[in-house]
Amino acid sequence: xxxxxxxxMRLAMRAGGGFGLGLAFFLIVSTLVPFGVGPEAAILSRIAxxxxxxxxxxxxxxxxxxxxxxxxxxxxxxxxxxxxIPMEGTVAIKALAHWLVTxxxxxxxxxxxxxxxxxxxxxHYWIFITLLIGTPALSMIGAFGAALTVGLKRGGxxxxxxxxxxxxxxxxxxxxxxxxxxxxxxxxTPLLMMAGITAGSIALLPFAAAAALRINLR
Amino acid sequence: xxxxxxxxxxxxxxxxxxxxxxxxxxAALTLVPGLIWGFFFTPEATNFGNSVKIIYIHVPSAMMAIxxxxxxxxxxxxxxxxxxxxxxxxxxxxxxxGVTMTVIALITGAIWGEPMWGTYWAWDPRLTSFLILxxxxxxxxxxxxxxxxxxxxxxxxxxxxxxGSVFALLSRYAVNFWNQxxxxxxxxxxxxxxxxxxxxxxxxxxxxxxFVLLFVALVLIRTRTELRLVRLxxxxxxxxxxxx
Numbered sequence: 050x051x052x053x054x055x056x057x058m059r060l061a062m063r064a065g066g067g068f069g070l071g072l073a074f075f076l077i078v079s080t081l082v083p084f085g086v087g088p089e090a091a092i093l094s095r096i097a098x099x100x101x102x103x104x105x106x107x108x109x110x111x112x113x114x115x116x117x118x119x120x121x122x123x124x125x126x127x128x129x130x131x132x133x134i135p136m137e138g139t140v141a142i143k144a145l146a147h148w149l150v151t152x153x154x155x156x157x158x159x160x161x162x163x164x165x166x167x168x169x170x171x172x173h174y175w176i177f178i179t180l181l182i183g184t185p186a187l188s189m190i191g192a193f194g195a196a197l198t199v200g201l202k203r204g205g206x207x208x209x210x211x212x213x214x215x216x217x218x219x220x221x222x223x224x225x226x227x228x229x230x231x232x233x234x235x236x237x238t239p240l241l242m243m244a245g246i247t248a249g250s251i252a253l254l255p256f257a258a259a260a261a262l263r264i265n266l267r
Numbered sequence: 268x269x270x271x272x273x274x275x276x277x278x279x280x281x282x283x284x285x286x287x288x289x290x291x292x293x294a295a296l297t298l299v300p301g302l303i304w305g306f307f308f309t310p311e312a313t314n315f316g317n318s319v320k321i322i323y324i325h326v327p328s329a330m331m332a333i334x335x336x337x338x339x340x341x342x343x344x345x346x347x348x349x350x351x352x353x354x355x356x357x358x359x360x361x362x363x364x365g366v367t368m369t370v371i372a373l374i375t376g377a378i379w380g381e382p383m384w385g386t387y388w389a390w391d392p393r394l395t396s397f398l399i400l401x402x403x404x405x406x407x408x409x410x411x412x413x414x415x416x417x418x419x420x421x422x423x424x425x426x427x428x429x430x431g432s433v434f435a436l437l438s439r440y441a442v443n444f445w446n447q448x449x450x451x452x453x454x455x456x457x458x459x460x461x462x463x464x465x466x467x468x469x470x471x472x473x474x475x476x477x478f479v480l481l482f483v484a485l486v487l488i489r490t491r492t493e494l495r496l497v498r499l500x501x502x503x504x505x506x507x508x509x510x511x
Contacts, residue, residue, distance in 0.1 A: 193430065197410065197423050207413050211427065214402040218437040221445045239444070246437065257430050264422040 057146035078104035097166035098227035136259035152184030175230030274351035298477030305470035327478035335365035343425035360489030
């Protein structure tokens with residue numbers, strides 16, 4: 050399993066794509082929003098946590114189809130299916146690899162990009178914490194969506210249509226926790242709800258994703 | 268004699284063919300008088316004026332929109348557990364009706380909201396939940412449309428429906444939390460059912476019954492079409508195999 054994790058991360062980083070592209074996309078979104086809304090500091094600092102969350106979510110979405118697509122095309126997914134690791138384990142490891150190359154860098158970069166949007170001082174901390182807890186759920190839900198659409202020729206757009214509604218609860222609680230934390234209110238409830246979604250996704254979605262993969266490999 | 272016997276497509280076709288005219292007739296018998304009664308023979312409400320009459324379409328369609336998703340969840344589960352074709356075809360047939368009901372509920376809600384609340388749209392928990400439900404319907408139907416092999420499509424959409432139900436429910440509560448968090452107790456969400464006087468309630472019940480019957484009729488028609496499509500597909504494959 051560790052070998053699979055290392056392999057996936059190496060592929061993701063060397064193939065040019067996933068790693069840097071997600072971050073660059075996130076930076077561009079953070080740059081474009083002030084152009085769209087106007088440069089007033091007060092407005093920007095109020096919407097900053099929400100925009101950072103939406104930006105991270107979209108950046109995460111960009112690289113989802115790579116989780117299974119390439120392995121499906123060159124046949125390594127069939128090999129993985131017959132390997133001694135259960136399919137659920139493969140899915141979980143691939144989601145983890147996706148998180149390590151997209152979710153984690155996004156989390157680390159988000160407080161820095163917050164400066165572009167005049168994010169106030171406790172906000173950096175909160176955006177980091179919420180993204181750290183929330184992005185694993187995004188990767189896991191995304192892996193499920195990728196497993197559903199892996200057999201399709203042009204699954205990319207469909208993948209977004211399937212995955213984005215599933216992202217809604219995570220986004221609501223994550224952005225709410227970040228906004229409340231930044232405003233100095235108690236953010237414990239949304240934070241715990243989001244942590245619950247993350248834990249539930251990691252525990253249950255590998256089974257659903259593995260079932261979808263088995264159907265697609267039939 | 269068990270219910271599962273009607274999972275046999277041939278038996279289902281025979282029975283649904285017999286039942287269908289009756290259901291259509293009953294739907295017409297409830298919906299037409301219900302709507303006429305509601306629209307022309309109820310007084311105007313004090314605060315609502317004539318706009319109250321949109322309730323006879325808005326409430327039943329909103330109820331159906333949610334219940335149809337529940338029906339799809341049940342039929343998808345039946346497909347995954349027992350692999351009855353009628354079941355999953357019924358889920359596919361229901362999706363289009365469900366999305367139509369959602370759109371009707373949203374549009375009539377907007378039309379009603381404009382004179383009452385002064386806005387076509389507000390990020391009220393109920394409105395937001397319905398928009399999210401609409402997105403879930405869209406995703407489900409798009410997945411059906413995208414996959415060529417009917418059995419693969421049936422399996423994958425069933426998995427999506429089950430996972431989607433969990434997330435739809437989560438979204439429902441997340442939205443409630445989100446809006447109360449921002450606007451503390453939305454003043455817009457007047458609970459329509461509780462405040463309705465009997466004058467409006469009786470035709471409303473008739474309309475709800477009419478919408479349920481209408482849905483049953485439509486889903487039977489579409490399921491029959493779907494089953495015929497599957498059969499056609501199989502026959503085509505058989506013909507091609509013969510030539511080869």
